[in-house]
Amino acid sequence: MNIALIMGRKGSTGLPGKNVMPVLGRPLAEYCFMAAEHANRLERIYLSTDDEQLMALAEKHGIRVIARPPELCTKEALGEDVYVHAFGVARDELAAEGKTVAQVALLMCNAATVLASQIDEAADILDAHPDYDSVVTVSCRNMWSPLRARREDENGLLKPFVPFETFGDPATLSCDRDSQGDVWFADMGLSMVRPHYLEHMEEGLLPQKWMGRNIFPLKQWGGCDVDYMWQVPGVEYWLREHGFTEETTPYEG
Known part of the structure; x- marks a missing residue:
């Protein structure tokens, strides 16, 4: 089965509270939550966090919460270690149900520039190309x-x-x-990966080793994970261009 792992913590020092800050009237994290929730190719969604506000928002979207250990809640903690921990929890839970993981959509609470259709497209590409390790959204810079x-x-x-x-x-x-x-940069909207590199992270390419070595680009424009306030207007522009307003989303109707 295909799952999503989302990460977000509450202790950001660069932009405090960024994951729940309002963007077009919604918490920033809600955009990746909606993308995962409406993706046809995902069967279960997990959130790794220590943030009570994110936990409450996850419950609204039917997302299972993984309590992130304190050592993974510091600014020094690496995202790859967060994903490895979360994947281990999800994998063991599913194994107890007699299920195995085929693909994992890795998402970030501060990366709103991702759509459900992109998740589905990435899963289809991995199905069609067994030699690919991952499909990731990239933007030209x-x-x-x-x-x-x-x-x-x-x-x-x-x-x-x-x-x-x-x-x-x-x-x-x-x-x-x-x-x-x-010049293409992984914009952190989506990394659709096979489990192997979450279990053998040391084999992947730097700096985002979870992507493996054979990485297929899912090209878009304007993608970014928000770390600075000046990025927010650009993200709002991207969202409006993809059908979001303060009142509606492209997933309605």
Whole structure:
């Protein structure tokens, strides 16, 4: 069976309360809850959290709550460890019912830019391609090409973050942001994965090792997980463009 694992904690220091902050009049987390709830390819949904407000919201959507251990509720805790813990709880619960997990939709409470249709499409792609380890939503960010990245040196001056030779002959490089081709970033809206890399995380590619090694891009635009207040207007724009308003959602009717 296919399941969803959602993670969100209450102790954010960068943007306190972000998971329940109002976005188009709803708690931010409710958007990924709705996507999972309305996905035809999911049979059970779990939320890993220590946040009582998220627990109450999960109950409204019929989502099972996994109590996140204290050591996984700090800002230093890695998302991959949260997913591994949650998957172990879900897997053991389902095993007791005589069920096994085929695919896992990994979602984040602060990532609203995901739709039920994307979850279903990702599950269908994994079914059709047994050699794929995961299907993840990605957004094009050519303005953030590694060619443009800089680091501060010991004198406080900016230097290339990555040696220009990494990209080929430096004489051929250009200030044109599209000169290196499209730059795709996993936007954290959805990672549809097979259980193997949740059980053998050390085998996956950095930085999001749960995606495995053969990662198929589910392309969209404007996806992001909210960590800063300036991102919220962009997320609201994405939601409006995909059929959400303060009063309605695309899942109604």
